[in-house]
Amino acid sequence: MKKVFAFLVFMGIFFTCYSQKIGNINNPQMGFTMSMFNLSEVPANQPILYIFLPNSNNFSPNVNIVTQEYNDSIEKYKEISDGQFKSQGMTVISSIIEKGKFISEYEAQNNDVMLHFYGIAYLKIDKIYLITGTSTKEQWNQYGTEIKRVVNSFEFTK
Helix, strand or coil: CHHHHHHHHHHHHHHHCCCCCCCEEEECCCCEEEECCCCCCCCCCEEEEEEECCCECCECCEEEEEEEECCCCHHHHHHHHHHHHHHCCCEEEEEEEECCEEEEEEEEEECCEEEEEEEEEEEECCEEEEEEEEEEHHHHHHHHHHHHHHHHCCCCCC
């Protein structure tokens, strides 16, 4: 499990390095601000940002943004996702389309850990922007509200 955690931390740091310029990250509570990378276009089919909460029991709850090339409807994306959830044996808590976005919440076993996921997918100009929060099932009681707040705060600025 320590190797999995180390890998997740490494990948989070690595993929954060590919984040598109969105201005600055400004965190007055922690006392810092930081610029993001200045890229001319949004990378496709890769994570573009990871943020982590404190580690407990060898897992860091996190929120990430991933883009995927996609040129069909959000309804079709939901259908495909629901099929993947089912085929992978995930427990779907909710799966709805609301105000043009696909919102899902589900749980899945990963090795010996039950994970809880909450995600919103937006379709914009042939790309899906998938914002997903993940924690262990046990951590969800402590961090679920905060993870949902962060995921739900995503918005396009142009």
